[in-house]
Amino acid sequence: MNADDETLLAELLEGKHRALARTISKIENRAPGYRELISELYAHTGEAEVIGITGSPGAGKSTLVDKLAETYRERGETVGVIAIDPSSPFTGGAVLGDRIRMASTVGDMDVFVRSMSARGTLGGLSTATADAVKAMDAFGKDKIIIETVGAGQNEIDIVRTADTVAVLVPPGSGDDVQTLKAGILEIADVFVVNKADRPGTDRTVQELREMIELDSGGGFGGSGHHGADAGSDGGGSAVATQDDPEKRATWTTPIVETVATDGTGVDEFIDELAAHREYLVDSGARAEKARQRSAEEIRTLLREDVHTMLEAELERAGGIDDLAAAVAAGETDPYTVADEVLSPVEDCLAELETRNP
Amino acid sequence: MSSEPEQESIRCLVAKVGLDGHDRGAHVIARAFRDAGFEVVYSGLHKAPEEIVQAAVQEDVDVLGISILSGAHDTLVPKIMNGLEEYDAKDDTLVLVGGVIPEEDRPELEAEGVSAIFGPGTSIEETIEFVRENAPDR
Numbered sequence: 001m002n003a004d005d006e007t008l009l010a011e012l013l014e015g016k017h018r019a020l021a022r023t024i025s026k027i028e029n030r031a032p033g034y035r036e037l038i039s040e041l042y043a044h045t046g047e048a049e050v051i052g053i054t055g056s057p058g059a060g061k062s063t064l065v066d067k068l069a070e071t072y073r074e075r076g077e078t079v080g081v082i083a084i085d086p087s088s089p090f091t092g093g094a095v096l097g098d099r100i101r102m103a104s105t106v107g108d109m110d111v112f113v114r115s116m117s118a119r120g121t122l123g124g125l126s127t128a129t130a131d132a133v134k135a136m137d138a139f140g141k142d143k144i145i146i147e148t149v150g151a152g153q154n155e156i157d158i159v160r161t162a163d164t165v166a167v168l169v170p171p172g173s174g175d176d177v178q179t180l181k182a183g184i185l186e187i188a189d190v191f192v193v194n195k196a197d198r199p200g201t202d203r204t205v206q207e208l209r210e211m212i213e214l215d216s217g218g219g220f221g222g223s224g225h226h227g228a229d230a231g232s233d234g235g236g237s238a239v240a241t242q243d244d245p246e247k248r249a250t251w252t253t254p255i256v257e258t259v260a261t262d263g264t265g266v267d268e269f270i271d272e273l274a275a276h277r278e279y280l281v282d283s284g285a286r287a288e289k290a291r292q293r294s295a296e297e298i299r300t301l302l303r304e305d306v307h308t309m310l311e312a313e314l315e316r317a318g319g320i321d322d323l324a325a326a327v328a329a330g331e332t333d334p335y336t337v338a339d340e341v342l343s344p345v346e347d348c349l350a351e352l353e354t355r356n357p
Numbered sequence: 358m359s360s361e362p363e364q365e366s367i368r369c370l371v372a373k374v375g376l377d378g379h380d381r382g383a384h385v386i387a388r389a390f391r392d393a394g395f396e397v398v399y400s401g402l403h404k405a406p407e408e409i410v411q412a413a414v415q416e417d418v419d420v421l422g423i424s425i426l427s428g429a430h431d432t433l434v435p436k437i438m439n440g441l442e443e444y445d446a447k448d449d450t451l452v453l454v455g456g457v458i459p460e461e462d463r464p465e466l467e468a469e470g471v472s473a474i475f476g477p478g479t480s481i482e483e484t485i486e487f488v489r490e491n492a493p494d495r
Contacts, residue, residue, distance in 0.1 A: 096396060
């Protein structure tokens with residue numbers, strides 16, 4: 001790590017806002033030395049409670065996050081917010097508008113709001129988000145809120161970097177709830193029916209409740225709620241505390257009704273978030289989640305690194321454009337090209353193996 | 358890994374400060390900046406100078422564009438500049454002012470650290486070009 005980064009790290013740990021802001025920029029820019037910086041940050045993380053908030057556009061996410069931040073501040077806790085907006089796939093430009101709704105806490109520097117947008121690479125934003133969370137955690141934020149539009153796999157990956165995920169469902173979206181089922185239902189630890197002063201609230205709550213009951217009574221056995229990943233052996237975490245009946249060993253997704261514009265229901269929402277946090281700790285699911293997250297981070301980093309290495313190999317093989325043209329001209333096919341590009345790498349690895357058996 | 362490609366993007370804050378409800382110009386600029394490939398944070402209307410400073414510092418923007426049509430630029434802009442200085446953000450933020458700024462007020466704003474002032478009739482291309490050329494290299 002160079003001297004500038006050393007200073008940056010020291011200033012961030014001291015609590016200098018500018019240093020935190022600059023560190024997040026370095027993370028976003030993939031600036032030289034950012035990896036060493038995050039490695040150093042790691043030792044100072046693990047204290048913050050990370051909350052993910054997602055929902056369709058216009059569901060009231062930013063307004064609710066604003067009220068959440070305000071309430072946490074009243075309770076004397078510091079807050080970091082990472083607000084994610086989509087960027088144009090054509091120009092890379094973006095208008096990051098979530099800040100406008102963050103009106104209750106302006107002028108309070110202990111609420112640190114940072115807007116981020118995707119910058120191209122596959123899975124890059126979820127890595128950058130996770131790293132930005134690390135930076136805020138090391139900075140000393142008690143609560144870190146990640147806010148993102150729940151529109152696809154990318155957003156789901158982002159929001160899964162949180163310990164607790166709240167999904168906002170506006171009332172009257174009966175059929176929308178159906179479409180939510182596939183992707184978003186499984187990731188919700190808490191459902192929030194926001195704009196609960198509008199008609200259709202009762203029906204939406206009812207529909208959600210039926211869905212949750214169906215889910216916990218059905219073949220999924222509720223296991224989708226305490227393991228972040230269906231592929232994990234999440235069953236172990238549920239029985240971890242069976243000898244202590246006082247503690248909750250399973251989690252049933254609660255439904256909270258809020259009116260974010262006037263703060264109704266925000267306290268109940270915070271209570272549920274705290275209850276989920278307690279459940280995570282008591283059941284051992286938090287440690288399990290952290291482990292899965294680390295595994296995912298290692299995989300993503302390796303994938304990105306190998307990808308970068310292969311870019312150079314691809315150039316040597318004639319560049320992607322020429323190779324694509326060759327495929328289009330019928331001279332070769334993508335599989336052959338991939339094999340050819342990879343073969344020197346494979347040779348190197350094979351040689352390594354013979355050297356270090 | 359050193360060979361990893363950098364993914365830099367110019368970050369801008371488009372800010373409306375004070376009692377001034379005229380935001381058409383700010384919207385047009387925000388859009389144009391977006392289409393130029395910049396990341397734009399828009400402040401919303403009626404922001405106090407401290408709020409602008411808070412946003413500029415936390416978002417670590419390269420460019421701060423302040424839109425003022427109320428005539429209060431000679432009180433509001435210095436407040437913003439002082440705030441930026443307080444957080445060590447003044448030196449490496451390109452500060453632009455857009456709006457109706459009388460000729461005789463310009464030297465004072467420039468002395469405060471404003472890099473350019475764009476009055477009525479400025480073309481969008483000109484503004485974007487200026488930002489591309491002058492955005493701070495950090």
